[in-house]
Amino acid sequence: MNCNIVTIPGDGIGPEIVREACKVLDKVGEVYGHTFTYTEVLMGGCSIDAYGVPLTDEALETARKSDAVLLGAVGGNVGNSRWYDVAPQLRPEAGLLAIRKGLNLFANIRPAYLYKELADACPLKKEIIGDGFDMVIMRELTGGLYFGERHTEEVDGVLQATDTLTYNENEIRRIAVKAFDIAMKRKKHVISVDKANVLDSSRLWRKVVEEVAKDYPEVTLEHMLVDNCAMQLVMNPGQFDVVLTENMFGDILSDEASMITGSIGMLSSASLNETRFGMYEPSHGSAPDIAGKDLANPIATVLSAAMMLRYSFDLDKEADAVEAAVQQVLTEGYRTADIWAEGCEKVGTAQMGRLIADRIR
């Protein structure tokens, strides 16, 4: 198979972790007979430096024409005035939002899985961890507060800022369908998270999710209020299979879910539209403080590349091989600094990538 991948290394640790993911993909190509061709484009701060905008139309078009996009991370220290003393739509993160919207990537899948090797890095007590957890957060990615009308104005001499949270039933239905589809391949349990005790958008969310559930009689549906969900994640994480939620709640809950896996450096993600096309990126940020120091954990990006193999290229065997290689490296005791524990061997970004690539069978 020939796959045209657009890579967007981005800022901070982005280039280092994308490099390692490509190393692993190349090994997959070698072992399984596929060719991965990479075209690099700029997004985020590096694009601002080169072109004055966080995402050019050309970069977006190049991404659109590819088979899939592999993204590192964008953004930097807010103290970086070149990137942040400008209008919000010109900041690095605006590039990310623009590509999500521009490619209609409405379904963001963020798996949070506790490797038993990392149980010590999990900040929860042993009795709470129990047999571990394996959940998927299905976050709506192109609606809600992120894309609603917003403005700041002065009303009677007082500054006032407004953000709007809007969802229509079609936007809710298509993400709910994705969540139920994925639940069918898992433990057939969807927990839909909202704030229906306060928000109209959540009440519509609940209604539409219930309609969709009727087409999936095998799947159990539960509703959970977002504040309760935040609590349940650290009280009983094992109860979650598929968590379906809107954009902002998903942003917050996925950081929480990633941290209980031991490190935010482990959490991969896929952002999909209605076709097989997707953008794959770690759920963490650009970590400018450790950029270029060979300290970053590339596993989230490597696992994102595995999701790319699975969802965009239909290469399940190859995706399994990448996940198994990550598992093996952890079992053998190799750790980057963020997940290091006594008795383990500390390795840098590049060595971690090499160790995983070497274990692709």
Ligand code: IPM
């Ligand atoms: C994420 C990030 C982004 C988001 C930021 C960088 C705009 O936190 O992918 O979770 O809020 O979606």
Ligand code: MG
């Ligand atoms: Mg986030």
